[in-house]
Amino acid sequence: MLHRLTHRQLEAFRAVIETGKVTAAAEALHTTQPSVSRMLSDLEDVAGFGLFERRGRQLFPTSEALALYEEVERSFVGLAEISRVIEDIRHFRRGSLLIAGMPALALKFLPDVIAAFTRAEPGITVSLRARSSQAVLRHLSSQQFDLGFAALDTDHPAVTRRPIFTAPMQAVLPPGHPLANKEQLEAVDFHDQPFIALGSEIITRSETDVFLASGNARPRLVAEAQLSASICELVANGAGLSIVEPVTAANFAAAGKVITRPLHPVQPFRYDLLLPALRDPSRVATRFLEMVEAQFKAVLDPG
Known part of the structure; x- marks a missing residue:
């Protein structure tokens, strides 16, 4: 009967090399002594050479077996490392x-x-x-x-x-601005006010223009900026007021640099x-x- 090489045969071979006894190898592999003996015999059939010499109750590896063991051990060390990597990935200890x-x-x-x-x-x-x-x-x-x-x-x-989150656009005002006394701002509140706008290439700019036009408001454009953070810094320094997306508005308001107010009607972002x-x-x-x-x-x- 022809046998093929299996990982279990190599496990048995490695265990016998390291323990010197079939009984100890069987215990380590949680199997029986006859099962280990059979796997060793099958491995010898596949290899075509003897692996162990019996002296009394112990097995001693042949020189061919020792040469094979070196390669098997390298493979098992590699498998152990792969197992550690799998464990790290499973428990989020490794990744990007x-x-x-x-x-x-x-x-x-x-x-x-x-x-x-x-x-x-x-x-x-x-x-x-x-x-x-x-x-x-x-x-x-x-x-x-x-x-x-x-x-x-x-x-x-x-x-x-x-979509991951939707929230209303916010009016941002310098601290102490009179419009902060209102609970919400309408388009008309921006009329003739110094205003910092988003750059014309930003999608939200056109939506803000439509909102202001709905109340016939014509604020005085004093500056443009591409980033909401830049606009909020300008507002914080008293350059004017603006309308920005809610996350940046909330961050600057939490830092006490600007005051925010909701718009009416609501402008979702x-x-x-x-x-x-x-x-x-x-x-x-x-x-x-x-x-x-x-x-x-x-x-x-x-x-």
Whole structure:
């Protein structure tokens, strides 16, 4: 009868080499002595040479067996390392996460989440790229990034886009501004006020223009900026007032640098989650997203 090489035969061979006895090898492998003897015999048939010499109650490996053992041991050491890697991955002790995010989230919101995540999962390495929303879409389409965060009205066939959180746009005012006495601001409240606008290439700019036009408001444009954070810094320094997305507004308000007020009617702003369409999110990415969603609720819906 022809036999083929099996991993179990090599386990038995290794155990006998290390213990010197079939009975001890059987105990180590949680099997019977006859089973170990049979596996050794099968291995000798496959190898075509003898593996052990019996002297009294002990087995002594032949020189051929010792040469084979060196290679078997290297293989088992490699398997042990692979097992450790599997265990590390299972328990989030090893892995990486590559994230692209729009500046509104990448300047503070995502770093806050990443800091908490790496404290909870210290074996995971996280890389963050701050990019425009369109650039985030391009990055995710390469399938090299794990997660993307943007605000978009376009799609890409290689990217799955879905809303992750929606909250109202906010008016931002310098501390002490008279309009802070109002609970909410309407378009007419911005008429003839010094105003800092988003750059004309930003999607939200046109939505803000429509809101202001609905109340025939013509604020005095004193500056433009691409980033909500830059606008909030200008507002904090008394350059004027503005309307920005809610996360940045909340961050600056929490720092006491600006005052925020809701708009009437409400102007919703949607943050999008982008995923590579050609693969499912990893377990690490899924764990990170749970913390992102919790952070959105903490920042924008604390009640």
